Amino acid sequence: MHEQEYVLSVKVSNNIGVLPRVSGLFARRGYNIKSLNAAETEEPDISRLTIVVSADLRILEQIKNQLAKLYDVHDVKILQDAVTREHILIRAGKSADDRHKIIEIANLYRAKPVDIAADSIMLELTGEPAKIDSFLSLLKPFGIIKMVRSGITALERD
Amino acid sequence: MxxxxxxxxxxxxxxxxxxxxxxxxxxxxxxxxxxxxxxxxxxxxxxxxxxxxxxxxxxxxxxxxxxxxxxxxxxxxxxxxxxxxxxxxxxxxxxxxxxxxxxxxxxxxxxxxxxxxxxxxxxxxxxxxxxxxxxxxxxxxxxxxxxxxxxxxxxxxxxxxxxxxxxxxxxYTPVKPIEKVGCKINEVEIDKAVELIRSSKRPYVYAGGGIIAADAEDELKNFVELCNAPISCSLMGQGAFDQTSKNYIGMLGMHGTVKAAETLNECDLFIAVGTRFSDRVIGDPTTFANHAKIIHIDIDPAEFNKNITVDCTVKGDIKAVLEILNGKLDKTGERKWTNEILKKDCSEPVQKGTDALPVTPQAVIRKLDELTDGSAVICTEVGQNQMWAAQYYKFKKPRTFVSSGGLGTMGFGLGAALGAKTGCPDKTVVNIAGDGSFAMNLNELITASAHNIPIIEMVINNNVLGMVRQWQRLFYNKHFSQTTLDARHIDYVKLGEAFGIQTFVIEKNEEIEPTLKKALEISKTAPVMIEVRIDRDINVLPMIPAGQPVVNPITEIDLEA
Known part of the structure; x- marks a missing residue:
């Protein structure tokens, strides 16, 4: 069966230990996590995990069913029509000249400078994962010094 | 307060x-x-x-x-x-x-x-x-x-x-236990299952431990009668269906009967109820029940299409699902195929002892079955002892077979027997053990003795780790690596005595019945142990090698080969 990426939105109890329960399940059953994002929701007792998995449809169904069996898991949705966003912090550049060129690219993407040093610059950008990818590929030639991606967060459309 | x-x-x-x-x-x-x-x-x-x-x-x-x-x-x-x-x-x-x-x-x-x-x-x-x-x-x-x-x-x-x-x-304020609520049963799933059952000419029912967990043995009995289908139980399902009733054709799986294997390959509908399609049952998943549609009824939807891809799933409490199905099915009259299956002689293997050690587990367990009217609680360890217990004792009621099916825990049986007897003081409780498993947790004889928990500990002693030896013979060039336990020289009678537990030895065929009777009598008031000495090359047969298609089980192993 064809393997592709799916985004799962999982509501869980905001308990100590809920993350190892979920990540342990993926590890021991050999399911492939691409990214995992966890944070509180509007209800303080509930957290939302946004998990990107790579799987075929049979495994996807397994992941959904196995997750749903965990006591701390309240709801598992495989997102079809959703707004997906990712956030990145990245420092790039090796000279003042680089910095100017990077700012030009940043303007095109509406990335925001957040910290400036003599020869490098730190930017932040939020957008669809594909936009982040293309932004990254343009910055690569300047030398990426360090970066962190948030992993995907997503909410389904109404 | x-x-x-x-x-x-x-x-x-x-x-x-x-x-x-x-x-x-x-x-x-x-x-x-x-x-x-x-x-x-x-x-x-x-x-x-x-x-x-x-x-x-x-x-x-x-x-x-x-x-x-x-x-x-x-x-x-x-x-x-x-x-x-x-x-x-x-x-x-x-x-x-x-x-x-x-x-x-x-x-x-x-x-x-x-x-x-x-x-x-x-x-x-x-x-x-x-x-x-x-x-x-x-x-x-x-x-x-x-x-x-x-x-x-x-x-x-x-x-x-x-x-x-x-x-x-x-x-602290006392609270009454939470009432259990059943899960919703999907009517579309039920209707599809009913349709498949109605249109099937050769249905075969396969029941697992889920029947026992759901207390659904009566519903299963009705279901099998309505379908008039042959039925097998998994290892965990032993006791879910009365094995002395006519539609029962033996266990299905690695050490299931020849008849069950043949029926699996001939059926056009395989109805799995309360079971999880363990690898020890399905062998090769790509060939399993290839000529049949499969219905899978279980409380855990995560088991659907996990090990085997099926045609129809019904999620729900097994008891409730079977009740609904039974209400929708008409009684099937004589079914030609079922009659043929039940009549067929599949030449199931018979165990043989040697001149020096003539006693076989088959003879001992069959006699135990007879003397206890198939109603004792039989616990097992893991390995050959476990398979023999499942094969030769004719379980009639749920909760009479206590065995570590999934994890395969050697050393499980003695502790489990103590628990079973504590919970069911009026039932005869026998732990059928091998000498290997017995040695793992024999410390619990202390518990049997100290609390006077009157179980029968039956150690089937072949001085080898028999199941591993069997695989070494078949698949590892008879390299009996670390499975021969002769050097242990355990005197079971003295060992039992040390714990204050009367112990007997069965070594000859004529000792089987009187010794079992004696042990059953003693076990009314005190724990008792029996050592059954058998030949080390009595194998568990039939056998389907792991991962292989469930066809033509091995029924004979040439020891000279």
């Missing part, structure tokens, strides 16, 4: 109807044991020789009675000693509540004496677990633990309680 955490634990056990617990005291559970001392008129506590034995006992208690088993252990090693027992119960979906002590909250995370993160350790081998750091949360957490253990697909739940929480006080 204002109670300590320890008293609340005991009160909560009573709320849940848990009047028998198994366990082992220690530093972190001193407060709990102090409460057990004060409540000793209401709660029976059985101390075992080792926490593993206690966990298996709670498990055997649960399997034999249908109640949730309870085990208590101290922190650190006490808690880690439970792990094999918890994993055993988890694999077989047995409801258990394990209560462990831990170091006091301020000492947690500091590598304190006898501290272990048992919730972390047991995460993958429990249905759920908790650590309770606030006495105000204790009662509700314990209630929830019982609810989780005993509802849906059952399983073990561990509650870890730091010592200071057992000493702290809070207000």
């Amino acid at each position: 204002l109670l300590t955490g320890a008293d609340i634990i005991v009160e909560c056990l009573l709320e849940q109807g848990a009047d028998t617990v198994f366990g082992y005291p220690g530093g972190a559970v001193l407060n709990i044991y102090d409460s057990l001392y004060m409540y000793s008129d209401k709660i029976k506590h059985v101390i075992t020789a080792h926490e593993q034995g206690a966990c298996h006992a709670a498990d055997g208690f649960a399997r034999a009675t249908g109640k949730t088993g309870v085990v208590i252990a101290t922190s650190g090693p006490g808690a880690t000693n439970l792990t094999t027992g918890l994993a055993t119960a988890y694999m077989d979906s047995i409801p258990l509540v394990a209560i462990t002590g831990n170091v006091a909250c301020p000492s947690l995370g500091l590598d304190s004496f006898q501290e272990v993160d048992i919730t972390g350790v047991t995460m993958p081998i429990t249905k759920h677990n908790f650590i309770v750091k606030d006495v105000n949360r204790l009662a509700d957490t314990l209630r929830l633990a019982f609810d989780i253990a005993g509802s849906g697909r059952k399983g073990p739940v561990l509650v870890d309680i730091p010592k200071d929480v057992t000493a702290a006080k809070c207000e």
